[in-house]
Amino acid sequence: MKAKITITLKNGVLDPQGKAIEGALSGLGFDGASDVRQGKVIELKLSETDEPSARAKAEEMCKRLLANPVMENYAIEILA
Amino acid sequence: MKPAVIVFPASNCDRDVAVALEQATGKAPAMVWHGDSDLPETDFIVLPGGFSYGDYLRSGAMAAKSPIMKSVIDKANAGTPVLGICNGFQILCESGLLPGALLRNKSLNFVCRTVTLRVENSQSMFTSGFENGQFVNYPVAHHDGNYFADDETLDRLESDGRIAFRYVDNPNGSAHDIAGVINDAGNVLGMMPHPERMISPLLGGMDGAAFFKGVLDAAA
Numbered sequence: 001m002k003a004k005i006t007i008t009l010k011n012g013v014l015d016p017q018g019k020a021i022e023g024a025l026s027g028l029g030f031d032g033a034s035d036v037r038q039g040k041v042i043e044l045k046l047s048e049t050d051e052p053s054a055r056a057k058a059e060e061m062c063k064r065l066l067a068n069p070v071m072e073n074y075a076i077e078i079l080a
Numbered sequence: 081m082k083p084a085v086i087v088f089p090a091s092n093c094d095r096d097v098a099v100a101l102e103q104a105t106g107k108a109p110a111m112v113w114h115g116d117s118d119l120p121e122t123d124f125i126v127l128p129g130g131f132s133y134g135d136y137l138r139s140g141a142m143a144a145k146s147p148i149m150k151s152v153i154d155k156a157n158a159g160t161p162v163l164g165i166c167n168g169f170q171i172l173c174e175s176g177l178l179p180g181a182l183l184r185n186k187s188l189n190f191v192c193r194t195v196t197l198r199v200e201n202s203q204s205m206f207t208s209g210f211e212n213g214q215f216v217n218y219p220v221a222h223h224d225g226n227y228f229a230d231d232e233t234l235d236r237l238e239s240d241g242r243i244a245f246r247y248v249d250n251p252n253g254s255a256h257d258i259a260g261v262i263n264d265a266g267n268v269l270g271m272m273p274h275p276e277r278m279i280s281p282l283l284g285g286m287d288g289a290a291f292f293k294g295v296l297d298a299a300a
């Protein structure tokens with residue numbers, strides 16, 4: 001199965017990259033774009049064949065390596 | 081003293097810190113590859129600066145899961161002094177030995193210059209060579225040095241005297257101007273500035289030599 005993991009900075013954590021992107025968008029004339037936040041997406045294949053065990057494996061990966069709970073949230077999508 | 085320096089892929093201050101340790105102890109430290117799982121006999125462990133794993137995923141994230149880190153964590157929990165400088169600080173946070181995390185610099189700039197720090201707590205083993213409120217100058221060279229922790233953690237660090245060094249002129253946006261923090265037990269220090277780059281008048285001063293002499297005397 002495939003997993004798609006989206007990692008975002010927690011609310012309240014400063015995101016200077018998001019701020020820089022916001023400034024560049026405004027420089028291009030895109031008015032009204034605000035609260036830009038940059039995150040990351042990690043896609044991977046898992047050998048598990050059912051969704052609950054694939055999700056459990058991805059969850060464990062997030063906890064142990066992929067996300068840092070001090071500053072990040074994560075969301076897991078399991079794609080068939 | 082038997083110091084050990086852990087060498088990760090893309091560590092780049094490992095040899096500098098080895099020179100600083102040798103200058104302070106008269107003996108070359110053990111250099112330990114991150115892929116080893118056992119530490120040699122050691123009573124002082126240094127995680128050096130650099131850009132382990134190219135800062136991929138998050139600075140220090142992958143190095144914190146290296147085989148050697150299990151032994152480093154066990155030793156730290158048993159009371160062996162552990163010092164993490166720059167990338168070493170990031171690795172200590174990622175490994176859970178220190179609270180908080182180091183985010184991208186607020187300015188987005190890679191900051192590379194000598195900064196002035198104030199010694200906040202000279203009672204720690206890492207700062208016993210200094211006076212409270214003393215100023216020292218060390219270079220910084222980092223992209224991700226913006227110390228972050230939740231308010232409750234920051235309050236605890238303040239009230240427990242666990243902030244070892246504070247920036248006089250904050251170069252990276254760190255919460256509470258924090259440049260270096262100590263763990264609860266007092267035997268683990270992480271700091272972004274590089275004392276090992278200030279160990280000779282030729283390098284701009286001796287503040288780093290005083291740091292290493294102080295901590296190694298205290299650890300002996």
